[in-house]
Amino acid sequence: MRFFYPEAFYLLIPWFLFCSLLFFNQNLAHSWLKSKIHQRFITQFTRYTFTTLCIHLLIIFIAGICLIYTLASPYRAGSIENLSKxxxxxxxxxxxxxxxxxxxxxxxxxxxxxxxxxxxxxxxxxxxxxxxxxxxxxxxxxxxxxxxxxxxxxxxxxxxxxxxxxxxxxxxxxxxxxxxxxxxxxxxxxxxxxxxxxxxxxxxxxxxxxxxxxxxxxxxxxxxxxxxxxxxxxxxxxxxxxxxxxxxxxxxxxxxxxxxxxxxxxxxxxxxxxxxxxxxxxxxxxxxxxxxxxxxxxxxxxxxxxxxxxxxxxxxxxxxx
Incomplete structure (x- = not known):
C-alpha cells in the first residue's frame, strides 16, 4: 500500500494528544460526580460509567484515525479499464x-x-x-x-x-x-x-x-x-x-x-x-x-x-x- 500524502499521518500526534486530554478531563469529571453524589442519583447527572466512557472515546479516536488514513489517500498500482466512445x-x-x-x-x-x-x-x-x-x-x-x-x-x-x-x-x-x-x-x-x-x-x-x-x-x-x-x-x-x-x-x-x-x-x-x-x-x-x-x-x-x-x-x- 502506498500513499499520495503520507505527511498526513503527522496529524496522528495532535489527534492522540487531544483524545488523551479529552479522556483525562472526562474521567476526572466522572470521578468527581461519583465522589460527590450518591449512587442512586448519579444517573440524573450522567449516563456514563467508566466502561462506556472508555468505549465512547475509543470510537471517537478510531474515527479520527480513519479520517487521517483517508486524507493520506492510500492506493495500489493496478490496471484501470475505461470505456472509450x-x-x-x-x-x-x-x-x-x-x-x-x-x-x-x-x-x-x-x-x-x-x-x-x-x-x-x-x-x-x-x-x-x-x-x-x-x-x-x-x-x-x-x-x-x-x-x-x-x-x-x-x-x-x-x-x-x-x-x-x-x-x-x-x-x-x-x-x-x-x-x-x-x-x-x-x-x-x-x-x-x-x-x-x-x-x-x-x-x-x-x-x-x-x-x-x-x-x-x-x-x-x-x-x-x-x-x-x-x-x-x-x-x-x-x-x-x-x-x-x-x-x-x-x-x-x-x-x-x-x-x-x-x-x-x-x-x-x-x-x-x-x-x-x-x-x-x-x-x-x-x-x-x-x-x-x-x-x-x-x-x-x-x-x-x-x-x-x-x-x-x-x-x-x-x-x-
Whole structure:
C-alpha cells in the first residue's frame, strides 16, 4: 500500500494528544460526580460509567484515525479499464503537384473559390474540424510517399496550424500512390488500438502502375476502419505547369516552365477505397457535400472499446464506510 500524502499521518500526534486530554478531563469529571453524589442519583447527572466512557472515546479516536488514513489517500498500482466512445479521425490530404490545378468553383466558402485544389482542400479540412469538436484529429499528407504530421489529438488548433502551412510534396510530377497513407493508418491502429476513421481528400489522379493497394483495403475492412473520400477538382480538368527543377532549387522568382500537363479529377480509385472500407464517396462539385459528410460522420459512432491502462487504484473509500 502506498500513499499520495503520507505527511498526513503527522496529524496522528495532535489527534492522540487531544483524545488523551479529552479522556483525562472526562474521567476526572466522572470521578468527581461519583465522589460527590450518591449512587442512586448519579444517573440524573450522567449516563456514563467508566466502561462506556472508555468505549465512547475509543470510537471517537478510531474515527479520527480513519479520517487521517483517508486524507493520506492510500492506493495500489493496478490496471484501470475505461470505456472509450471517442473517435480518432485522420484527414488524409493529397499533396501531389496536380493539386495545384485551379478548377474548383463550387465550395462552401466564397474566399476559396478559384483557389487551387490544395488550398480548397485545406479549407475543407478546417470546416470539418469545426463540426468535430469532441473528436481527436490526425493529419497525413501523401503523393509518391506519405507523411504523418500528427496522430489523432484533441489539440485542434495545432492541427489547423499544420494544415495552413502545408504545400505540395514535389514539383516534378503529378499523381499519388494511395497505398502509402492507408498503410500509415494501419500502422497506427496496430500500435495504438482504438476507434479510427479517415477522410481522404484527393483529385484521384494516380501514378500509373503503382496502385496495388488491395491488401491495405482488406486489412482496413477487417479492422472496421472506414475511409470517406472527397473528390477535389472537376471533370473538365485544368492545366498545371511543371517548372525547371534547377530554377526551383535555386529559388528563381520566375522559374522556366518545363512542361504543361492536363490534370482531371478521377473518381474510380476514390470510389473503390470508400466502397471497400465501408465509407462513402463525395464530390466537391455536389453542393450538398458538407451536410452529406456531416450526416455520414454522425451516423458512424465507432465501436465501444474497453481500454486498459496501468494506473493507481484508490483505497481510501473503505475507511469512510
Amino acid at each position: 471517442s473517435r480518432n479521425i485522420f484527414f488524409i490530404l493529397d499533396s501531389s503537384y496536380s493539386m495545384e490545378a485551379i478548377d474548383t468553383y463550387k465550395t462552401t466558402s466564397i474566399s476559396l473559390r478559384s483557389k487551387s485544389r490544395l488550398e480548397v482542400s485545406k479549407g475543407i479540412i478546417n470546416e470539418l474540424i469545426e463540426i468535430l469538436p469532441e473528436d481527436k484529429i490526425g493529419l497525413i499528407t501523401f503523393s509518391g510517399s506519405s507523411i504523418t504530421h500528427a496522430t489523432p489529438t484533441l489539440d485542434h488548433s495545432a492541427i489547423k496550424n499544420m494544415v495552413s502551412n502545408l504545400s505540395t510534396h514535389s514539383l516534378r510530377g503529378t499523381g499519388s500512390i494511395f497505398s502509402k497513407p492507408l498503410g500509415e493508418i494501419i500502422h497506427t491502429a496496430q500500435f495504438q488500438p482504438d476507434n479510427y476513421l479517415a477522410i481522404l481528400l484527393s483529385d484521384g489522379e494516380p501514378i500509373p502502375n503503382k496502385q496495388n493497394f488491395n491488401h491495405e483495403l482488406e486489412i482496413l475492412e477487417i479492422a472496421g476502419i472506414p475511409i470517406y473520400t472527397i473528390g477535389i477538382g472537376s471533370d473538365n480538368g485544368a492545366q498545371v505547369s511543371l517548372f525547371n527543377p534547377h530554377d526551383v532549387y535555386n529559388k528563381i522568382d520566375n522559374p522556366r516552365v518545363a512542361k504543361v500537363i492536363d490534370t482531371y479529377r478521377k473518381d474510380s480509385y476514390l470510389k473503390k477505397i470508400s466502397s471497400a472500407t465501408g465509407g462513402k464517396y463525395f464530390e466537391l462539385e455536389d453542393g450538398t457535400w458538407v451536410s452529406d459528410v456531416k450526416a455520414a460522420l454522425n451516423s458512424y459512432k465507432g465501436k465501444q472499446a474497453i481500454k486498459t491502462a496501468q494506473g493507481k487504484i484508490d483505497h481510501s473509500h473503505p475507511a469512510l464506510i
